[in-house]
Amino acid sequence: MMKKQNLFLGGILLFSILLNGCTEARQTNPEPVVNEFFAFSTLITQKLYQENGNEVIEQTQQMLRDKEQRLSLYVEGSELDQVNQMAGIAPVQVSEELFEMVSVSKRYCELSEGRFDITIAPLSVLWGVDSEHPRVPEKEKIEKALSLVDYRKVELDEEKQTIFLAEKGMALDLGGIAKGYFCNDVRELYEAAGSIGWISIGGIIYNHGTKPDDSDFVFGIRDPEDPVGVAYVGTLTAPEKVISTTGAYERYFEEDGVIYHHILDPKTGYPSESDLLSVTVICKDGGLADYLSTTLYIAGSEAIENYRNDPRFEVIVIDKNHNIYCSDSLKGKFELTSEDYQLYE
Amino acid sequence: MNKKSNCKVNQLDKGEELVESRFTFRFRLRIEFWLILGVVVLCAGILLWRGIKEKTAPIGIAVISYDGEVQMRIDLSSEQDKTFTFEKNPKVQFEIQDHAIRFVHVECPDKLCEKSGFLRVENQTAVCLPNRTTLTIQGSGGEIDAFV
Numbered sequence: 001m002m003k004k005q006n007l008f009l010g011g012i013l014l015f016s017i018l019l020n021g022c023t024e025a026r027q028t029n030p031e032p033v034v035n036e037f038f039a040f041s042t043l044i045t046q047k048l049y050q051e052n053g054n055e056v057i058e059q060t061q062q063m064l065r066d067k068e069q070r071l072s073l074y075v076e077g078s079e080l081d082q083v084n085q086m087a088g089i090a091p092v093q094v095s096e097e098l099f100e101m102v103s104v105s106k107r108y109c110e111l112s113e114g115r116f117d118i119t120i121a122p123l124s125v126l127w128g129v130d131s132e133h134p135r136v137p138e139k140e141k142i143e144k145a146l147s148l149v150d151y152r153k154v155e156l157d158e159e160k161q162t163i164f165l166a167e168k169g170m171a172l173d174l175g176g177i178a179k180g181y182f183c184n185d186v187r188e189l190y191e192a193a194g195s196i197g198w199i200s201i202g203g204i205i206y207n208h209g210t211k212p213d214d215s216d217f218v219f220g221i222r223d224p225e226d227p228v229g230v231a232y233v234g235t236l237t238a239p240e241k242v243i244s245t246t247g248a249y250e251r252y253f254e255e256d257g258v259i260y261h262h263i264l265d266p267k268t269g270y271p272s273e274s275d276l277l278s279v280t281v282i283c284k285d286g287g288l289a290d291y292l293s294t295t296l297y298i299a300g301s302e303a304i305e306n307y308r309n310d311p312r313f314e315v316i317v318i319d320k321n322h323n324i325y326c327s328d329s330l331k332g333k334f335e336l337t338s339e340d341y342q343l344y345e
Numbered sequence: 346m347n348k349k350s351n352c353k354v355n356q357l358d359k360g361e362e363l364v365e366s367r368f369t370f371r372f373r374l375r376i377e378f379w380l381i382l383g384v385v386v387l388c389a390g391i392l393l394w395r396g397i398k399e400k401t402a403p404i405g406i407a408v409i410s411y412d413g414e415v416q417m418r419i420d421l422s423s424e425q426d427k428t429f430t431f432e433k434n435p436k437v438q439f440e441i442q443d444h445a446i447r448f449v450h451v452e453c454p455d456k457l458c459e460k461s462g463f464l465r466v467e468n469q470t471a472v473c474l475p476n477r478t479t480l481t482i483q484g485s486g487g488e489i490d491a492f493v
């Protein structure tokens with residue numbers, strides 16, 4: 001009888017060990033902490049897989065809200081607003097952070113030969129691209145605003161750490177670089193906290209670490225022509241990097257049957273008439289990724305070949321013929337999953 | 346005699362014991378066999394069930410958030426088709442149909458939220474920026490962690 005009992009107990013033990021083995025994968029995965037908030041006229045989402053995830057999320061949220069208060073074009077009295085208010089009047093001494101950001105941005109303006117312009121603010125405000133009520137402005141107003149867009153009239157004094165906009169009515173808009181640029185600050189925070197997870201700032205993603213099962217985070221590159229907006233052309237892994245995608249589909253509005261999207265061309269004053277559907281830039285430097293995805297989108301397919309295999313960043317470009325141009329180094333990292341598109345070799 | 350008979354009895358006893366133990370041995374073998382078979386079948390069943398569950402995982406939990414605060418969690422696998430709104434922002438409506446969910450009849454200037462269409466796959470998200478409302482299919486088992 002004793003032996004029989006032992007056998008039963010052994011069986012039960014064996015059963016529970018096996019059952020435990022079956023469910024083990026579930027138990028070792030900590031429930032990720034997800035957080036959403038709105039800043040910089042966009043949605044910011046964080047998903048972290050760690051014990052003190054909430055603390056890190058809170059810290060990040062605080063940091064970004066603080067940056068918004070100081071660096072947004074739309075916050076009255078912000079440091080940036082002060083510079084804009086003093087346009088044509090006097091230079092304004094600014095924080096190291098703002099000075100650095102404007103310096104980097106101005107350099108990008110030069111490199112892009114004006115396809116990217118941080119003095120685009122009069123146009124963005126006129127079109128209401130970041131507002132709840134975007135509209136098509138009158139032609140004369142567009143021309144007037146356009147005359148105020150010129151990055152060469154941004155005067156930087158490194159010694160005094162001052163910024164001066166040479167003409168009255170000029171204004172800076174860091175919207176074309178800020179989201180990516182701040183990903184670099186988030187990286188520092190995540191690194192210090194040993195975080196595992198990702199942040200999306202208005203669609204620009206930075207990811208840190210690997211998932212609990214040791215695999216990389218996988219991101220879907222949206223199908224720019226999918227009417228429902230949740231389909232994707234392929235999947236991408238880009239550990240420790242910032243992924244920035246620019247496409248007309250992200251934000252747009254309709255007026256009198258015409259669709260106007262949010263990517264303004266600083267040379268024409270109108271939404272860019274790019275022959276591309278979307279440009280994704282993958283890069284360690286978030287500011288560069290953000291600036292470059294927009295600028296390459298505006299530059300169009302002609303410019304792409306020169307940037308396809310640059311050691312500083314990687315690109316995924318989708319044109320209107322559904323061709324996908326990929327950096328060679330993305331082989332094995334980007335995987336085409338949609339049958340509606342083809343990789344251009 | 347006594348010794349002999351004792352011996353015989355002992356032998357008999359031993360023989361009986363031998364028979365009995367042979368019988369119980371066979372019996373135990375059978376129990377063991379069925380027990381192990383049972384465990385194997387059960388575990389295989391569990392693995393299979395989990396495998397099937399993971400393969401057909403798209404039906405998840407829809408999470409509706411307003412200004413960063415979760416307002417509703419809806420299990421799409423069991424929820425009936427319906428159209429509804431939530432207390433904090435009646436300008437936004439949702440429709441559940443065939444275990445999928447979408448924004449409908451939203452009072453917002455751009456209607457980009459409605460153009461996102463039905464969501465059903467884990468980690469899919471739709472946003473109404475003007476209404477600070479998001480709709481996400483929650484999950485950690487989806488193939489894709491987020492969309493760019």
Ligand SMILES: [Zn+2]
Nearest residue numbers: 453456458473
């Ligand atoms: Zn909406």
